[in-house]
Amino acid sequence: MSETGQPLSSNVPGARFPRLESGRLVFRFHAPDAKSVRLPAPGDSLGTEPVEFARDADGFWTGAIDAPGPGFHYYRLQIDGLLVNDPGSQAFSGYGLAASGVEIPEPGNTEAEFRDVPHGDVRSRWYHSTVTGDWRQLLIYTPPGYDAASSRRYPALYLQHGSGEDETSWSRQGRAGVILDNLLAASAAEPMLIVMGSGYPAPPAEPGTPPSPERIQQVIDGFGDVLLRDVVPLVDGLYRTKADRDNRALAGLSMGGRQALAVGLRSLEQFAWLGGLSPAVWVDGTAGRGWTVGPDWVQESLKASGEFRPRHVFLTAGSLETQFVTAIEDLAGMFTEVGIEHTSYVSPGTSHEWLTWRRSLVRLAPLLFR
């Protein structure tokens, strides 16, 4: 079969499919015994109606959908009703498992693309948690020049993933290090560390099980315990940080946005800068049992922080995820009411997806530590 177009950068090395061909995303794989193949699977976010694939005489199945928008999207193949990974794709932590994904380039936009600029390292560091008793991984972005500037100290952004993801998600799906490399090359942000740890203080619920309100509260509070008792002291001990509130930011996406705001607002002696990207914070009645808060949530949360106030709060959502746009509008109102400086950004034409959060990081990082 003749092939045009390009394999995706999210493919495993050597996999020719999935590939982009003239605005279509083409999938192909070998499954000689399968009876039917559909994509996208239910719940996936590729943005089109399911398409039935066709089988050729050699047992290869081929199908194409209109390419989704730029950025990263999780997906699975549906083969004879079973949701499975595409053998051509790398695996990415999402959906609470190791899922397939497609990386769709955005013509003309290289914010999150590798460029010929100085690059930082993303370090993997394992540690034994005094809170949970297990071994946990942190990923730490150190900016270009960190090794050579052997006495310089840096501020740190603590950046949290969403539900069903893990500490690798911001680096791989979010391309956080690449985004910072590019911002720093343009002198558009202060050189900083980015610390990415797991948002789960205990194993998450089985995929597909909606968590109870009690469990949600445990995930928020337990995350705070791990962050404050394990992660921040470890990072300040191992890396050359400026170890004070003015030089620490805490932000996250979705579940992680709720965690960042909830833990940050009551720990302002530790963090002066906060960010909620598509944060799961809904004012009474809007949505999401367990994630719902009262109209005085910000004011109430501040009480634990005494006289400390955030220097800036950054709120973002995608324009198509209207529930989250409402959430940040409600939050913006609450921050205004207590006189806290804040900025909102709505990513045009994006939903609850990584392009929203990449764009948010591009706009959040330049505001920090200035």
Place this chain on the structure above:
Amino acid sequence: MSETGQPLSSNVPGARFPRLESGRLVFRFHAPDAKSVRLPAPGDSLGTEPVEFARDADGFWTGAIDAPGPGFHYYRLQIDGLLVNDPGSQAFSGYGLAASGVEIPEPGNTEAEFRDVPHGDVRSRWYHSTVTGDWRQLLIYTPPGYDAASSRRYPALYLQHGSGEDETSWSRQGRAGVILDNLLAASAAEPMLIVMGSGYPAPPAEPGTPPSPERIQQVIDGFGDVLLRDVVPLVDGLYRTKADRDNRALAGLSMGGRQALAVGLRSLEQFAWLGGLSPAVWVDGTAGRGWTVGPDWVQESLKASGEFRPRHVFLTAGSLETQFVTAIEDLAGMFTEVGIEHTSYVSPGTSHEWLTWRRSLVRLAPLLFR
């Protein structure tokens, strides 16, 4: 259903299966529309005959096999004839794709286990290859104390993965950093960097396609070009290495063992220490078209290195992979013939698998740079 035993550390967070129960490895997952499930799939190395799983009324399939030996093993589920990932497992680069895997603990042996000792970082560094024209990832282990000892310089071990794997394999499946942390805590090795890059100078062949002899030669030669023109200069420029042959080692497993020996023997002005772990180097007629060499291979390869000779060559295989035991016996004979010091190690009771290579690293690292 009642559950005893332990989920595996190779599971995704929260997944209760696969789990070890009294010497059995129990699998369970939801596939209500499936007609039949078998494990292991053909070609997998879990070491037992395939077992048919049983379906319960809720659409969950459960099955158990005798637990394989300790260490890491790739696997896939076979559902209605289709080879798929286990949703409970993390994904690991193997088989040329993102495969499922099980990590089986070895009672009483903590060589490759996290312990309460100082830990190094494993850094991810992306670079643009002048040889291949694409962006590539290196993983670099820096030992405990590297950051604090800001003027100390270190030797470096370049360590290559096998066929179908990638630059993450030695760190994740091989636990190279954990092994070094433990050796260093016991003062059993010199503090060193470990540099882990891709062994594929061009995309690998499609999984299942046996490479031609020409392609094998390209993979060996192209790897050498990337290593010598890109990787070594980059590492010497970015990290505090001792940048000379006496402080550089080159080793690899299987395909990577062949690459390390072939490239190392002709580049001895760059590398004084070589290691072949289950190396794909067979003397005429033994096996493997394309991987076969003549009885003077070592002598011939040395010619390009002029007067330089290896300070030590380390050869290993698992006792159950007899073809590779023969390979290292033949190699040992060739090294003896040319008067090059070498050590052989045969891992008892292991095959072409990660426990062989972890044990090999435990024994290789202490010999280096002394």
